[in-house]
Amino acid sequence: MSQQQTQQPEAVVRVDPLGPSPTPWRTPDPFLFCVHHDDRYPQGNEKLGPKASLAGRDIGQDFAGRDGWNMYHGTVVPGFPQHPHRGFETVTIVRNGLLDHSDSLGAAARFGGGDVQWLTAGGGINHSEMFPLLKQDQGNHIELFQIWLNLPRANKMVQAHFSMLWNHVIPRHVAKDDAGRATEVTVVAGNLGDVKAPPPPPKSWAANPDADVAIWTLKMEPGARWTLPAAVRGTNRMLYFFLGSGMKVGGRAVPARNAIELRADVDVVLENGPETAELLLLQGKPIGEPVVQYGPFVMNSRQEIQQAFADYQRTGFGGWPWPSHDPVHAREEGRFARHADGHVEKPA
Numbered sequence: 001m002s003q004q005q006t007q008q009p010e011a012v013v014r015v016d017p018l019g020p021s022p023t024p025w026r027t028p029d030p031f032l033f034c035v036h037h038d039d040r041y042p043q044g045n046e047k048l049g050p051k052a053s054l055a056g057r058d059i060g061q062d063f064a065g066r067d068g069w070n071m072y073h074g075t076v077v078p079g080f081p082q083h084p085h086r087g088f089e090t091v092t093i094v095r096n097g098l099l100d101h102s103d104s105l106g107a108a109a110r111f112g113g114g115d116v117q118w119l120t121a122g123g124g125i126n127h128s129e130m131f132p133l134l135k136q137d138q139g140n141h142i143e144l145f146q147i148w149l150n151l152p153r154a155n156k157m158v159q160a161h162f163s164m165l166w167n168h169v170i171p172r173h174v175a176k177d178d179a180g181r182a183t184e185v186t187v188v189a190g191n192l193g194d195v196k197a198p199p200p201p202p203k204s205w206a207a208n209p210d211a212d213v214a215i216w217t218l219k220m221e222p223g224a225r226w227t228l229p230a231a232v233r234g235t236n237r238m239l240y241f242f243l244g245s246g247m248k249v250g251g252r253a254v255p256a257r258n259a260i261e262l263r264a265d266v267d268v269v270l271e272n273g274p275e276t277a278e279l280l281l282l283q284g285k286p287i288g289e290p291v292v293q294y295g296p297f298v299m300n301s302r303q304e305i306q307q308a309f310a311d312y313q314r315t316g317f318g319g320w321p322w323p324s325h326d327p328v329h330a331r332e333e334g335r336f337a338r339h340a341d342g343h344v345e346k347p348a
Contacts, residue, residue, distance in 0.1 A: 010250070010263060010266065011249070011250035011262055011263050011266050011267075011268040012249055012250050012252045012254075012260060012261075012262060012263075012268075013261040013262060013263055014260075014261040015252075015254055015258050015259070015260050015261075016258065016259045016261075017257065017258055017259075018036075018240065018241075018242060018257045018258060018259055020065070021036055021037070021038050021065070022035050022036060022037050022038075022063065022065075022070070023035075025240055025259055026238075026259055027147075027148075027238065027282060028236035028238060028261070028282075028286070029150065029236060029284075029286035029287055029288065029291075030149060030150045030205050030211070030213070030236075030284045030285070030286055030287045031147060031148065031149055031150070031236075031238075031282050031284065032088055032148040032149070032150050032291070032293070032298060033146075033147070033148035034145065034146070034147045034148070034240070034280070034282065035145070035146050036143075036144075036145055036240075036242055036280075037070075037142065037143065037144050037145075037146070038142075038143045039068065039069040039070055039078065039131070039141070039142045039143070040068040040069055040139060040141055041069045041078065041131070041133050041139060041140040041141070041142060042067075042069075042133075042139055042140070043133070043135065043136055043137065043138060043139060043140070044132070044133030044134055044135055044136050044140055045133075045136070047076055047077065048077050048132040048133055048134065048328050048331065049074075049076045049077045049078070049133060050069070050071075050078070050133060051133075051136070052067075054071065057071060059071060059075050060073055060074075060075055061073065062074075074130065074131075074326060075326070076326065077130045077131065077132060077133070077326060077328050078130070078131045078133070078142070079099075079100075079128070079129050079130035079131045079326065080128060080129045080130070081128050081130070081325040081326035082102075082104075082126050082127065082128045082320055082322075082325045082326070083126065083127070083128070083296055084124060084125065084126045084296050084297075084312050084317055085119075085121035085124070085125055085126075085127070085296045085297070086121055086122070086123060086124045086125075086156075086296070086297045086298070086299070086308045086311075086312075086317075087121065087122075087150075087151055087156045087157075087297055087298040087299045087304075087308070088121055088148050088149060088150050088151050088156075088298045089118065089119060089120050089121060089148070089149045089150075089151060089201070089204055089205075090117075090118075090119045090121065090146060090147070090148055090149075091116065091117075091118050091119075091145075091146070091147040091148075091149060091188070091189070091215060092116065092117045092118075092119070092129070092144060092145070092146050092147075093114075093116050093144060093145040093146075093147070093188060093215075093217070094111055094112040094113070094114070094115055094116070094117075094142075094143075094144040095113075095114060095143045095144060095145075095217075096112070096113070096141045096142060096143040096144075097112050097113075097131060097140060097141055097142035097143065097144075098110055098111065098112035098113070098131070098132055098134065098142075098335070099111055099112055099117075099129055099130070099131060099142075099144065100128075100129070100130045100131075100132050100327070100328045100329050101117060101127060101128070101129055101162075102127065102128050102130075102322050102327045103125055103126060103127035103128075103160075103162075103318075103340075104125055104126035104127065104316060104317050104318035104319055104320055104321070105125065105160065105161075105318050105340035106321050106340055107162065107337075107338055107339050107340045108329065108337075108338045109162070109164065109336060109337040109338065110132075110329050110333055110334070110335050110336055111164065111166075111335050111337065112144075112335065113167055113335070114167030114170065114186075115164065115165065115166050115167050115335065115347070116164070116165040116170065116188055117162055117163075117164055117165075117337075118162060118163045118164075118165060118200060118201055118204070119160075119161075119162040120151070120158065120160060120161055120162070120201045120203055120204060121160055122151070122155070122156065122157060122158035122159055122160045122161075122203065123156070123157040123158060123159065123160065123317075124160060124308070124311060124312065124315075124317035124318075125160035125317050125318070126312075126316060126317045126318065126319075126320060128322075128325065128326055128327060130326055130327070130328050132328045132329070132331075134331060145280060147215065147282065148298075149204065149205060149206065149213070149284075150205065150287055150291065150298060151203070151204070151205060151298075152205060152287050152289060153289050153300050155203040155204075155205075156299060156300070156304075158203045160317075161201065161339070161340065162201075162337075162339075163200070163201050164337045164345060165188065165197075165198050166335075166347040166348070167347065168347060168348055169198050170186060170187065170188060170197070170198065171186075171187050171195045171196065171197065172184055172185065172186050172187070173185045173187065173192050173193070173195045175226055177224055177225040177226065178225075179223070179225075181220075181221045181222070181223050181224035181225070181272075182220075182221050182224060183218060183219070183220045183221070183224050183226035183270075184218070184219045184220075185216050185217070185218050186216060186217045186218075186219075187214075187216055188215040188216065188217070189206050189213055189214055189215040189216075190206070190212070190213055190214030190215065190216070190283070191214075192214075192216065192229070193229070197215075200213075205284065205287060206284070210285065211284055211285045212231055212232045212235045212264075212283065212284055212285050213283065213284040213285075214231070214281060214282070214283045214284070215280075215281070215282060216280070216281040217278065217279070217280055217281075218270075218277075218278065218279040218280075218281065219276065219277070219278050220244075220247075220270065220272040220276065220277040220278075220279075221272070221276060222272060222273070222274050222275055222276060223272055223273075223274065224270075224271075224272045224277075225269065225270070225271045225272070226269075226270050227267050227268065227269050227270070228262075228267065228268040228269075228270055228281075229267055230264065230265050230266050230267050230268075231264040231265065231283055232264065232265065232285070233264065233265040234264075234265075234285060234286075235264040235265070235283050235284060235285050236264065236283060236284060236285070236286055237261070237262040237263075237264040237281070237282075237283040238259060238260070238261055238262070238281070238282045238283070239259070239260040239262055239279055239280075239281050240259050240260075240279060240280040240281075240282070241254060241255075241256055241257065241258050241259075241260060241277065241279050242256070242257060242278060242279065242280065243256065243276070243277060243278040244256045244272065244273060244275050244276065244277030244278065245273045245274055245275040245277075246273040247270060247271060247272045247273050247277055248269075248270070248271040249262075249268060249269075249270055250262075250266075250268045250269060251269070256277070264283060292304065292305055293305075294308075294309075297309070334346065335347050
């Protein structure tokens, strides 16, 4: 038996069920939170909400997944009306559909179809994330990941801002095994060999070259085989197998819809089963500082959490310059980002 074969079983540290969507997934330091939203909305109405009865739903708190979709905290349009954050970053990967962002700094965006917004909340921001249902003649599929990445103590109070990683600038690496079966890796953060992701925001933990942060999505054809290369010793590494029928990870059979904690410093052979598989990889060196969280605030001490509440009540983290708590952009608006300084960017 080869040395690699003897190492493979050791690569899998733990396997846990993911639970039904949108159950938050277990995440290791430096990550705080990860959730997969996958909603099959009906046709949209004139207000960009669902053209369907909302009777029987717990409007404002609708997470039941009735008919395959949720309103979440939305009352007219699905999504998350204005809410604050402090002390961490959100990485929002919108794979299908669109998301409308508006915030307390006056910035706004509409993005989707593979775009990523990387928001450094820092010292505080108030924002909304709404899911406009633009299609009136067919269903609206909204699928996204939202990932919370912690900030180290030194950067928890930096000025809030966001960066856009448009779909066309996010690199994809396609590897084929000996049988020609493909594995496609989308590199949102970190490097895969010579494939380098766009730079993260400058104050992010991911901007530290020693932090070994990676955020990748993997898509494997039926029967595909691919070796996940080793990361740095001391890195935390999680693989979330959210779509497929089963696969082998380091020689261990793993059913779909499981989170796989991996030993980071060994190569891991992934062998897919008979259906297309999709996975999310999160990895990074732990920040290793105390984490005190209360809802949307993540700091290092209870006193800092109390200060966050006091600051938010006093300032609103910049107030709310929008006419409603759940603004959406015009139906005809394309993908764009307007930053707090007025600069507008659009995908090529």
